[in-house]
Amino acid sequence: MENKKTDTASALKDIISHAKEYGFVFPSSEIYDGLQAVYDYGQNGVELKNNLKTVWWKAMTMLQDNVVGIDASIFMHPLTWKASGHVDSFNDPMIDNRDSKKRYRADTLLEDRSALLEDQGKADEAKALMQHMAKCLDAGDLEGVRQLIIDQKITCPVSNTANWTEVRQFNLMFSTQVGAVSEDASLIYLRPETAQGIFVNFLNVQKTGRMKIPFGIAQIGKAFRNEIVARNFIFRMREFEQMEMQFFVRPGTEMEWYATWKETRMKFHQALGLPADSLKFHDHDKLAHYANAAVDIEYKFPFGFKEMEGIHSRTDFDLKSHQELSKKKQQYFDPEINENYIPYVVETSVGADRLFLAILCNAYTEETVGEGEQEKQRVYLNFHPALAPVKVAVLPLVKKDGLAEKAQEIVKEIKFAFNTTYDEGGAIGKRYTRQDLIGTPYCVVVDYQTMEDQTVTIRDRNTMSQERISIADLKEKIGHAVSMERIFEKLL
RNA sequence: GCGAAAGUAGCUCAGCUGGUAGAGCGCGACCUUGCCAAGGUCGAGGUCGCGGGUUCGAACCCCGUCUUUCGCUCCA
Numbered sequence: 001m002e003n004k005k006t007d008t009a010s011a012l013k014d015i016i017s018h019a020k021e022y023g024f025v026f027p028s029s030e031i032y033d034g035l036q037a038v039y040d041y042g043q044n045g046v047e048l049k050n051n052l053k054t055v056w057w058k059a060m061t062m063l064q065d066n067v068v069g070i071d072a073s074i075f076m077h078p079l080t081w082k083a084s085g086h087v088d089s090f091n092d093p094m095i096d097n098r099d100s101k102k103r104y105r106a107d108t109l110l111e112d113r114s115a116l117l118e119d120q121g122k123a124d125e126a127k128a129l130m131q132h133m134a135k136c137l138d139a140g141d142l143e144g145v146r147q148l149i150i151d152q153k154i155t156c157p158v159s160n161t162a163n164w165t166e167v168r169q170f171n172l173m174f175s176t177q178v179g180a181v182s183e184d185a186s187l188i189y190l191r192p193e194t195a196q197g198i199f200v201n202f203l204n205v206q207k208t209g210r211m212k213i214p215f216g217i218a219q220i221g222k223a224f225r226n227e228i229v230a231r232n233f234i235f236r237m238r239e240f241e242q243m244e245m246q247f248f249v250r251p252g253t254e255m256e257w258y259a260t261w262k263e264t265r266m267k268f269h270q271a272l273g274l275p276a277d278s279l280k281f282h283d284h285d286k287l288a289h290y291a292n293a294a295v296d297i298e299y300k301f302p303f304g305f306k307e308m309e310g311i312h313s314r315t316d317f318d319l320k321s322h323q324e325l326s327k328k329k330q331q332y333f334d335p336e337i338n339e340n341y342i343p344y345v346v347e348t349s350v351g352a353d354r355l356f357l358a359i360l361c362n363a364y365t366e367e368t369v370g371e372g373e374q375e376k377q378r379v380y381l382n383f384h385p386a387l388a389p390v391k392v393a394v395l396p397l398v399k400k401d402g403l404a405e406k407a408q409e410i411v412k413e414i415k416f417a418f419n420t421t422y423d424e425g426g427a428i429g430k431r432y433t434r435q436d437l438i439g440t441p442y443c444v445v446v447d448y449q450t451m452e453d454q455t456v457t458i459r460d461r462n463t464m465s466q467e468r469i470s471i472a473d474l475k476e477k478i479g480h481a482v483s484m485e486r487i488f489e490k491l492l
Numbered sequence: 493g494c495g496a497a498a499g500u501a502g503c504u505c506a507g508c509u510g511g512u513a514g515a516g517c518g519c520g521a522c523c524u525u526g527c528c529a530a531g532g533u534c535g536a537g538g539u540c541g542c543g544g545g546u547u548c549g550a551a552c553c554c555c556g557u558c559u560u561u562c563g564c565u566c567c568a
Binding site for chain 1: 493494502503504518519520525526527528529530541542558559560561562565566567568
């Protein structure tokens with residue numbers, strides 16, 4: 001048996017086609033030509049995604065003594081985003097140079113010019129320029145900002161020309177209104193990250209849960225970003241789901257926890273079946289305004305190693321900022337050292353959709369089986385049994401002679417324990433293939449011997465080998481193999 | 493946002509120089525068969541992404557637009 005995996009760009013196309021054809025991912029509103037960077041999960045996709053969310057949730061909360069979950073709402077008080085820095089840093093006025101095709105932040109161009117003026121000893125002029133720019137930006141006067149760039153005769157460092165486009169505001173947060181009357185409505189945002197829902201509930205959870213530092217709060221939820229450019233299928237979407245955990249620690253201990261969580265999270269991805277050589281850490285060179293250390297866990301997607309999970313040491317930036325803006329103390333009293341402090345935070349944040357894509361890409365297997373004239377291609381999805389959308393398909397070898405009825409009896413017996421499907425249409429080989437294509441790990445076949453001795457064959461997806469077992473043992477044997485415990489035991 | 497390529501049945505794709513839409517696979521029913529995508533018969537499924545234009549006539553030519561992929565750019 002020879003495994004063949006294409007690393008080329010066509011690999012992603014094959015996976016996208018497969019995802020659509022077999023009910024994993026559909027383009028959103030496809031009958032209206034789709035909506036850019038938005039996708040829907042189909043009947044098999046939702047099962048896989050739910051399994052991923054469940055395994056993450058349990059690994060975080062059930063397996064950790066000191067992590068609990070919450071589910072915060074998508075709408076949050078507008079000041080939340082002021083405190084988090086998103087209002088300021090998620091709103092960039094951008095300008096393009098038509099000759100070099102390069103894009104710049106308009107405010108950065110002017111700030112650079114201001115610094116240059118100052119170097120030339122024209123401090124007054126520099127200050128006036130900054131004030132003028134601030135006035136324009138506050139008023140939303142983008143044309144005014146462009147005029148400043150032109151008046152200053154700022155040119156593109158690449159093309160050396162001043163052939164500028166208009167200044168456009170790229171607001172990465174989606175906004176909407178709350179309130180019935182639009183004039184009275186106040187602007188609110190769809191959250192661009194789920195983390196803030198945890199920070200604003202930090203004390204609620206700590207007090208009601210009698211949590212002692214170090215402890216964590218986990219959450220799974222949707223977040224929204226108005227991406228300028230969306231690429232690579234479900235890798236970058238405008239509406240996406242995050243699975244993240246904020247871990248609150250005593251200041252000064254954050255780097256130890258950062259190292260611990262790095263290791264824990266890497267182990268998790270490997271336990272799901274992602275191979276070690278397809279995963280790597282990537283340290284951030286440039287740190288975000290809130291972080292003092294940041295690393296990505298990258299997966300080798302068909303389009304290269306890309307971020308799947310981020311692990312950030314967020315310091316006390318968020319809680320401190322919320323404390324300042326809300327004027328509510330965000331302190332924790334640490335009885336061990338008899339001190340009040342704002343905890344430091346270590347965040348682990350994985351994109352549920354990216355993990356889904358990684359698992360799907362990794363599972364997609366093209367394989368040549370048989371030899372000589374018997375040789376043929378087969379495709380199957382090699383999911384960990386605990387993650388597979390369907391765990392077992394029960395197939396009567398033929399429809400007649402009571403085999404179908406017998407098979408349906410078996411389905412009735414085991415369908416409470418795990419996701420079971422029944423298929424009697426077409427030749428047995430075709431039905432095996434149907435299950436391979438959606439990654440079902442086991443096929444149970446009812447044949448003539450079943451009618452005599454109450455045994456069935458059970459076929460393994462990867463090896464295609466069969467084993468005969470008693471119907472009475474089915475539930476336990478399959479149940480054991482498809483249990484998430486098979487993943488959890490690798491985490492210890 | 494810029495540049496390039498693409499868009500025809502669920503999927504993969506044909507479709508000549510402009511002349512009223514095709515195949516394979518898949519799907520459904522029935523027959524035959526019975527362990528790895530078997531055969532037969534019948535059938536469902538398409539305003540050729542969408543909107544304009546040119547033309548007697550457009551899947552095909554022109555313009556616009558949407559979507560996707562790739563390269564830039566962006567990614568607190």
